[in-house]
Amino acid sequence: MAVGKSVVRVDARSKATGKAVYVADMFMPGMLIGKVLRSEFPRGKIVRLDVKKARSIHGVHAVLTADDIPGKNVCHVVFEDMPLLATGEVRYVGEPIALIAAETEAAAQLAIEAVELDIEPLGILIDPEKYNSPDSPILFGEDNIFAHHKIRRGDIENAFAQSDTIIERVYRTTYQEHAYLETQGMLAVPTAEGGIDVYGTMQCPFYVHGAVSDVTGLAQSRVRIVQTTTGGAFGGKEDVPSLVAGWASVLALAAKRPVKLILGRTEDFVSMSKRHPSRVEVKLGATKDGKLTAAGIDILFDGGAYATLSPVVLWRGTVHSCGPYRIPAVRVDARAVATNKVPCGAYRGFGSPQTLFAIESAIDELAEKIGMDPVRIREINHLRRGDETVTGQKLGESVGLQECLERAITESDYYNLREKLHGRNGPVKRGVGISTIFYGVGLGAGGTHFARSGAYVGIQPDGSVQFAVGTTEMGQGMRTVLGQIVAEAFGIPFERVYCLPVDSSRVPDSGPTVASRATTMSGRAILVACSTLKGNLAGVIAPEWGVSPKAITFGENCAFRTDNPAKRISWNDLVERAFAQKVVLTIVGYDSSPPTSWDEDSGQGDAYVIYAWAVNVAQVAVDTRTGVVRVEKLWAAHDVGKAINPTLVEGQIEGGSVQGLGYALTEEYIIDKNGIPMNPRLSFYHIPTTVDAPEIHPIIVESAYSEGPFGAKGFGEQPLMGIAPAVANAVFDAAGIRLREQPFLPERVWPKLKKGAR
Amino acid sequence: MNIGFTLNGRTVRVEVGPSERLLDVLRERLGLTGTKEGCGEGECGACSIIMNGMLVNSCLIPAFQADNSKIETIEGVVETAIGKAIVDSFAECGAVQCGFCTPGFVVAGAALFRENPDPTEEDVRVALSGNLCRCTGYSKLVEGVLIAARKLKERK
Numbered sequence: 062m063a064v065g066k067s068v069v070r071v072d073a074r075s076k077a078t079g080k081a082v083y084v085a086d087m088f089m090p091g092m093l094i095g096k097v098l099r100s101e102f103p104r105g106k107i108v109r110l111d112v113k114k115a116r117s118i119h120g121v122h123a124v125l126t127a128d129d130i131p132g133k134n135v136c137h138v139v140f141e142d143m144p145l146l147a148t149g150e151v152r153y154v155g156e157p158i159a160l161i162a163a164e165t166e167a168a169a170q171l172a173i174e175a176v177e178l179d180i181e182p183l184g185i186l187i188d189p190e191k192y193n194s195p196d197s198p199i200l201f202g203e204d205n206i207f208a209h210h211k212i213r214r215g216d217i218e219n220a221f222a223q224s225d226t227i228i229e230r231v232y233r234t235t236y237q238e239h240a241y242l243e244t245q246g247m248l249a250v251p252t253a254e255g256g257i258d259v260y261g262t263m264q265c266p267f268y269v270h271g272a273v274s275d276v277t278g279l280a281q282s283r284v285r286i287v288q289t290t291t292g293g294a295f296g297g298k299e300d301v302p303s304l305v306a307g308w309a310s311v312l313a314l315a316a317k318r319p320v321k322l323i324l325g326r327t328e329d330f331v332s333m334s335k336r337h338p339s340r341v342e343v344k345l346g347a348t349k350d351g352k353l354t355a356a357g358i359d360i361l362f363d364g365g366a367y368a369t370l371s372p373v374v375l376w377r378g379t380v381h382s383c384g385p386y387r388i389p390a391v392r393v394d395a396r397a398v399a400t401n402k403v404p405c406g407a408y409r410g411f412g413s414p415q416t417l418f419a420i421e422s423a424i425d426e427l428a429e430k431i432g433m434d435p436v437r438i439r440e441i442n443h444l445r446r447g448d449e450t451v452t453g454q455k456l457g458e459s460v461g462l463q464e465c466l467e468r469a470i471t472e473s474d475y476y477n478l479r480e481k482l483h484g485r486n487g488p489v490k491r492g493v494g495i496s497t498i499f500y501g502v503g504l505g506a507g508g509t510h511f512a513r514s515g516a517y518v519g520i521q522p523d524g525s526v527q528f529a530v531g532t533t534e535m536g537q538g539m540r541t542v543l544g545q546i547v548a549e550a551f552g553i554p555f556e557r558v559y560c561l562p563v564d565s566s567r568v569p570d571s572g573p574t575v576a577s578r579a580t581t582m583s584g585r586a587i588l589v590a591c592s593t594l595k596g597n598l599a600g601v602i603a604p605e606w607g608v609s610p611k612a613i614t615f616g617e618n619c620a621f622r623t624d625n626p627a628k629r630i631s632w633n634d635l636v637e638r639a640f641a642q643k644v645v646l647t648i649v650g651y652d653s654s655p656p657t658s659w660d661e662d663s664g665q666g667d668a669y670v671i672y673a674w675a676v677n678v679a680q681v682a683v684d685t686r687t688g689v690v691r692v693e694k695l696w697a698a699h700d701v702g703k704a705i706n707p708t709l710v711e712g713q714i715e716g717g718s719v720q721g722l723g724y725a726l727t728e729e730y731i732i733d734k735n736g737i738p739m740n741p742r743l744s745f746y747h748i749p750t751t752v753d754a755p756e757i758h759p760i761i762v763e764s765a766y767s768e769g770p771f772g773a774k775g776f777g778e779q780p781l782m783g784i785a786p787a788v789a790n791a792v793f794d795a796a797g798i799r800l801r802e803q804p805f806l807p808e809r810v811w812p813k814l815k816k817g818a819r
Numbered sequence: 820m821n822i823g824f825t826l827n828g829r830t831v832r833v834e835v836g837p838s839e840r841l842l843d844v845l846r847e848r849l850g851l852t853g854t855k856e857g858c859g860e861g862e863c864g865a866c867s868i869i870m871n872g873m874l875v876n877s878c879l880i881p882a883f884q885a886d887n888s889k890i891e892t893i894e895g896v897v898e899t900a901i902g903k904a905i906v907d908s909f910a911e912c913g914a915v916q917c918g919f920c921t922p923g924f925v926v927a928g929a930a931l932f933r934e935n936p937d938p939t940e941e942d943v944r945v946a947l948s949g950n951l952c953r954c955t956g957y958s959k960l961v962e963g964v965l966i967a968a969r970k971l972k973e974r975k
Contacts, residue, residue, distance in 0.1 A: 085852075240951075242857045326859055536954045537916065
């Protein structure tokens, strides 16, 4: 049995020893260095752009502006509003204007400085809350709104009128930077026959494939994308690698040489996507015994200069905005708006951490007003099997929230722990907080056209199995987990299975590696392929055994008669016979996601195929002398359907929790009122270190999803999503102050402690 | 200028420019790409090496300073008993995810063991605090170093 075992991941040793090859580690004969000239203005008109001098510098092989792009000057994401290189106008600090390919870093730098560029500043829009103010410029469409999503359910006015208790609160969140340790980078190599091969760090090879074809004007058949070992992504390598690959590709074609373009850390900070800052206004109503009656929620996301993924990020934020609760009357309005700042995009949780911070804090505030325990109000209202979500989706199976809640409460000894911590005296106050969240697995109704997957599976003559998928390994352990699925399907040892790197020429377009979908979607495609291959193999032996191929089972490194397991043939012998008989043993499996539905006007429908669930309990210490909040312990219970590899599941829980901790406590990326980034460096943007990380207790709950491979459903994002509200709720429990704006830095906490603000 | 140093036990000579970083010389001239660049300002520790017995960030060291020094990179560290033990325990306890930071953690762990072969969890957390990891939440990295320490002690 391979599934359910914590096998050692296939890439652990190559990575730990430094042998794994990331794109920056690739060198080629004649390879040039790519560089990008970027805007230093948040908005302005390009009045002069002359690259003649730059082109004449020794060692410089290409200097390109928008006019030199052979194909379309566009990076298609949801709309086509973002150019590959700015033309006419720049709209954020960091926007690309010109590209350089040179033999050395120094020559490239000289060329950047030699470009003659004049930008005439234009009026800017920095504060998203002023998107519709009359003196703000129009940056997108007619009203600066990238997208407006709604949920309309029940009679909201009447429901509030009949509520015994109502609260209204506003919550704010700021940027979060992915801070993947490996910055963005691509190596583009022109082929002898006029095509291009692109190697690089990415989540979505098929997005990159389309983008490179668009900007080079090459037929998609001449473009090949290969993912190199990817040093973390977390959503930050969803759409923006299309830009990086586009820059490297047009440079490589112009220079007729391989071009490697690796972003420096500050450049990556300034120009690559971030989590959307948000303002979320929540109005909640409940009966006096704590039953939720109504939710009115108004969401505003700061989208930045171009729409990129904002419409879909906002959609997920909208669907998750009421938390995992039964609420009969709901009205949600969500808008993502344009500003003259870096375009925001995908980041682990994809719009839901912002809205979940709001609703999970508000639920606690409501409980407090009613005089009810925060756990009790969740027990009364949380979704169970058979319930309907606020989008009207009936939950048929795999609803493990109750079990998550029970186990998190039991394992943290929540009630006794609280009492014990409250009993202590001194300037450091301790307390416990909770959050209950959910996560729609896969793309859902917001991205049905991408909801497919392919898998190449090839049984080799020696009985080992090679496979490849179109989703990517970015550190989460996908290659290992999918290898376990292949091994389990064939009943052979895990060591006999090997997952090849992603190559767009080997597997069908499998959509993006996002939305915690890789295990579920690639796993399904793998099972389709394995099932056909098992049928082919069974067909070799079935006539001899006088049974139908369907009456043969694979397992224990053998094929055997299901009704008489003693009648068997070893896997290797069967494979050998199949090869001798010229039976096909290499195929591509293909799968499309189970259906979803959505009505844009009412916000009603089956938004996602299935949901994952989680409960976080946080123990915090608040130093009332300094305002410093420390998270001492975390319990994180996650319903993952089935843990294919429990150690890797724990890794996702621990890593996501600490990213969530950074979001809650220390990570603050500041763009000032003039649109200038203030701290685009790891020295001034503080992600947690070993000494900040708390004691974490991962709790795995398995409420099987019948359509998922061996019951698995995706969950990689959700460990981050519920941390900030659990910490805010714990701070309230400890010190009686309510934090409605993350991150909870001492300078935000201390004034509240001083005032005793609730 | 022409400099010479001991690199993973072998003597090397290389011509370097006045503003070149040791990190680039190791990666681009000497082909040792296991040392990674994560930030270029000594914050993340992905470029950790051991220079004259000290754990340093090679992105902050001008190459000429390496003249006459003794340098160990991840490629050399993993050939030692300590390095092997850390790699094995990292693999077994699930401490590796994207892997970009991992060589730096192996090097930092090795540097710790030379100073303190029997570290407490607190010692390990402090010793690794100059290395950033965005994937693991550190639990399994810390656990991995503690397991490696225990195994090395048992072997003695």
